[in-house]
Amino acid sequence: MELKTNITAVDGKQELVITREFDLPVDLLFKAFEDPEIVAQVMGTKVLKFECKKHGSYQFETTDGKGNVVFRANGVIHGFVPNQKIIRTFEMENTPFGVQLEVYTFEPQTNQTSRLNMHVIYESAAQRDQILKLPFAQGINFAHNRLQEIMNKLK
Amino acid sequence: MNLRRDVFQAIADPTRRAILLLVATQGMTAGTIAANFNTARPTVSKHLQILTECELLGQEQKGREIYYHINAAKMKEVAEFIEPFRQMWDDRFNKLEALMKNYKTKNK
Numbered sequence: 001m002e003l004k005t006n007i008t009a010v011d012g013k014q015e016l017v018i019t020r021e022f023d024l025p026v027d028l029l030f031k032a033f034e035d036p037e038i039v040a041q042v043m044g045t046k047v048l049k050f051e052c053k054k055h056g057s058y059q060f061e062t063t064d065g066k067g068n069v070v071f072r073a074n075g076v077i078h079g080f081v082p083n084q085k086i087i088r089t090f091e092m093e094n095t096p097f098g099v100q101l102e103v104y105t106f107e108p109q110t111n112q113t114s115r116l117n118m119h120v121i122y123e124s125a126a127q128r129d130q131i132l133k134l135p136f137a138q139g140i141n142f143a144h145n146r147l148q149e150i151m152n153k154l155k
Numbered sequence: 156m157n158l159r160r161d162v163f164q165a166i167a168d169p170t171r172r173a174i175l176l177l178v179a180t181q182g183m184t185a186g187t188i189a190a191n192f193n194t195a196r197p198t199v200s201k202h203l204q205i206l207t208e209c210e211l212l213g214q215e216q217k218g219r220e221i222y223y224h225i226n227a228a229k230m231k232e233v234a235e236f237i238e239p240f241r242q243m244w245d246d247r248f249n250k251l252e253a254l255m256k257n258y259k260t261k262n263k
Contacts, residue, residue: 007244020245024255024259029251133236
């Protein structure tokens with residue numbers, strides 16, 4: 001099946017753009033980014049903290065069966081305009097991947113469809129490429145054991 | 156190999172990207188490649204060395220000349236880094252779409 005998500009990553013640049021059209025009205029699409037329960041399900045992680053407002057912050061954590069923390073990420077919200085825009089940072093804790101700046105733009109297409117643009121800016125082009133090289137295909141979830149192994153090696 | 160080389164480091168340089176484009180259609184000698192650039196010959200040689208170390212370029216001896224040609228298999232690797240990442244986001248977004256369709260029905 002053809003993927004509905006497009007990614008533009010120009011060689012040597014420290015950014016990438018992810019775009020996707022949804023068969024959802026824009027308010028419903030936006031809701032998925034402000035409802036912590038939905039965020040938890042989409043990202044496959046526990047949401048410890050989620051303050052959807054300017055100067056708010058959020059925290060994700062995933063534990064394995066034994067209760068060990070295998071993934072923890074956090075960020076702050078810099079801009080929050082309902083149904084239009086979210087500007088936030090994202091950082092995976094205890095990894096060498098640095099902080100990324102994410103600009104989410106929500107656009108209505110028709111009454112029933114909408115489009116999301118995610119502009120992600122990394123600290124450097126090298127860092128962006130390292131993140132792209134992570135073995136995502138093996139697990140949708142960041143908490144996948146393989147990824148954890150690699151992160152441990154990078155520590 | 157003196158330094159740690161990777162494919163991304165190799166294609167981060169605009170001259171090296173231009174060299175790859177140049178030899179994409181046919182194999183060329185270092186001299187022919189260098190003739191296409193205003194850069195000094197040793198600089199072009201250095202770029203060729205890096206591209207060869209990263210296995211983006213292959214070398215083929217034809218008589219007295221060495222021809223450089225593109226190693227398509229390695230080029231593919233670059234695109235393939237993006238694909239799993241794209242697949243991950245696509246899966247996430249499909250899930251989001253399904254969840255929100257359900258959400259809409261539930262909250263009607």
